[in-house]
Amino acid sequence: xxxxxxxxxxxxxxxxxxxxxxxxxxxxxxxxxxxxxxxxxxxxxxxxxxxxxxxxxxxxxxxxxxxxxxxxxxxxxxxxxxxxxxxxxxxxxxxxxxxxxxxxxxxxxxxxxxxxxxxxxxxxxxxxxxxxxxxxxxxxxxxxxxxxxxxxxxxxxxxxxxxxxxxxxxxxxxxxxxxxxxxxxxxxxxxxxxxxxxxxxxxxxxxxxxxxxxxxxxxxxx
Amino acid sequence: xxxxxxxxxxxxxxxxxxxxxxxxxxxxxxxxxxxxxxxxxxxxxxxxxxxxxxxxxxxxxxxxxxxxxxxxxxxxxxxxxxxxxxxxxxxxxxxxxxxxxxxxxxxxxxxxxxxxxxxxxxxxxxxxxxxxxxxxxxxxxxxxxxxxxxxxxxxxxxxxxxxxxxxxxxxxxxxxxxxxxxxxxxxxxxxxxxxxxxxxxxxxxxxxxxxxxxxxxxxxxxxxxxxxxxxxxxxxxxxxxxxxxxxxxxxxxxxxxxxxxxx
Numbered sequence: 001x002x003x004x005x006x007x008x009x010x011x012x013x014x015x016x017x018x019x020x021x022x023x024x025x026x027x028x029x030x031x032x033x034x035x036x037x038x039x040x041x042x043x044x045x046x047x048x049x050x051x052x053x054x055x056x057x058x059x060x061x062x063x064x065x066x067x068x069x070x071x072x073x074x075x076x077x078x079x080x081x082x083x084x085x086x087x088x089x090x091x092x093x094x095x096x097x098x099x100x101x102x103x104x105x106x107x108x109x110x111x112x113x114x115x116x117x118x119x120x121x122x123x124x125x126x127x128x129x130x131x132x133x134x135x136x137x138x139x140x141x142x143x144x145x146x147x148x149x150x151x152x153x154x155x156x157x158x159x160x161x162x163x164x165x166x167x168x169x170x171x172x173x174x175x176x177x178x179x180x181x182x183x184x185x186x187x188x189x190x191x192x193x194x195x196x197x198x199x200x201x202x203x204x205x206x207x208x209x210x211x212x213x214x215x216x217x218x219x220x221x222x
Numbered sequence: 223x224x225x226x227x228x229x230x231x232x233x234x235x236x237x238x239x240x241x242x243x244x245x246x247x248x249x250x251x252x253x254x255x256x257x258x259x260x261x262x263x264x265x266x267x268x269x270x271x272x273x274x275x276x277x278x279x280x281x282x283x284x285x286x287x288x289x290x291x292x293x294x295x296x297x298x299x300x301x302x303x304x305x306x307x308x309x310x311x312x313x314x315x316x317x318x319x320x321x322x323x324x325x326x327x328x329x330x331x332x333x334x335x336x337x338x339x340x341x342x343x344x345x346x347x348x349x350x351x352x353x354x355x356x357x358x359x360x361x362x363x364x365x366x367x368x369x370x371x372x373x374x375x376x377x378x379x380x381x382x383x384x385x386x387x388x389x390x391x392x393x394x395x396x397x398x399x400x401x402x403x404x405x406x407x408x409x410x411x412x413x414x415x416x417x418x419x420x421x422x423x424x425x426x427x428x429x430x431x432x433x434x435x436x437x438x439x440x441x442x443x444x445x446x447x448x449x450x451x452x453x454x455x456x457x458x459x460x461x462x463x464x465x466x467x468x469x470x471x472x473x474x475x476x477x478x479x480x481x482x483x484x485x
Contacts, residue, residue, distance in 0.1 A: 054478055055478050075478075076388075076391045079390070079391055080390070086385065103390035103391055106391045154390070
């Protein structure tokens with residue numbers, strides 16, 4: 001059976017004449033895996049996630065989602081299934097509810113039913129956001145709360161893989177612990193496939209991750 | 223009453239330099255550093271307008287359709303390079319679509335006004351077609367530069383939001399719809415504002431010229447109204463088409479944002 005995500009011989013450089021950021025990078029991710037990628041700043045962890053969901057093009061090698069090259073899929077179709085959550089959450093200047101539901105207005109999501117308020121309120125408490133209301137302006141939330149709203153917004157799209165780019169780097173210790181707890185619960189209880197990059201020493205407590213370090217332009221399994 | 227305008231002799235024209243003298247003194251007194259620009263600007267005004275006068279006299283005498291269209295094309299290409307000079311984005315290639323859109327929409331507008339509304343025969347009669355074309359190009363050029371610069375600056379500022387939308391399944395149009403709307407309306411607002419103030423706070427150049435040349439003010443008003451409407455329409459048409467083409471060029475094959483953050 002095809003792995004959920006396969007990276008084969010990936011080579012990437014920011015400029016055609018510059019030194020490569022990766023050479024011969026290979027990775028296989030199965031459904032339900034929790035992949036934790038570590039590496040120092042500038043090692044290319046975030047770039048790798050951006051290449052997977054085509055936020056940046058690559059010239060050599062292949063990335064396959066369920067056996068299909070990612071560049072053969074329509075970008076919106078790929079991205080709603082392989083969903084990237086950025087390091088800094090982006091909120092529109094509107095309520096929490098509007099921020100959670102605006103992706104349902106995109107044509108690729110036209111077949112999906114937006115959840116009702118009861119469902120959203122229940123989810124807020126799963127994301128340790130029971131103290132906020134749906135009508136609250138999202139821009140007034142702390143960065144930690146915004147990050148959890150961004151995670152919830154991503155989950156509402158029911159992706160198959162969640163790509164998390166340093167999800168706790170802008171957060172205080174308490175908020176970071178909440179985010180890690182949410183991620184682990186998603187993987188453990190819902191079987192969500194997660195690829196998370198971090199430069200911290202975070203090690204999941206309740207799930208067993210596949211731990212890699214990105215060093216010298218390639219992966220090393222820890 | 224003699225309807226012909228009073229002629230300006232060479233010496234009377236030089237007397238007009240009094241105004242430049244005032245500007246030069248102001249610049250000197252307040253150390254504005256504008257003296258060189260004022261001098262160059264004055265020389266260019268004399269040279270360019272006299273040159274234009276001779277060229278127009280020549281073209282009006284020849285009455286040749288191809289020559290008229292050649293001059294029109296040169297005006298469009300010059301305008302597009304002026305637009306390019308005002309826009310700071312260097313990575314996205316936008317000059318060619320801008321030239322093509324400007325040419326097609328300005329030609330359509332000038333043709334419609336000259337050949338259909340006013341009914342000049344032939345439609346390309348240079349005495350009508352070139353001034354109309356010039357007014358459309360001059361006004362819409364500024365509007366287009368504002369719209370293009372606004373599009374690029376909003377896309378740069380909201381790069382994270384655009385990428386967040388793309389990641390949640392938006393196509394490139396959905397991810398940048400707000401920036402497209404803002405850019406087009408930024409380009410259109412000056413010509414709409416001009417319609418609000420015309421006749422109240424300013425007498426537009428074309429109408430003033432016609433009145434000075436001895437035309438009936440009510441006829442001059444009709445011409446001016448056509449011009450004002452033409453400018454709103456041509457601005458909307460050019461901004462709409464050009465901004466949509468440029469917006470598409472801001473995204474790559476994978477609908478990834480190509481715009482660089484640095485200028």
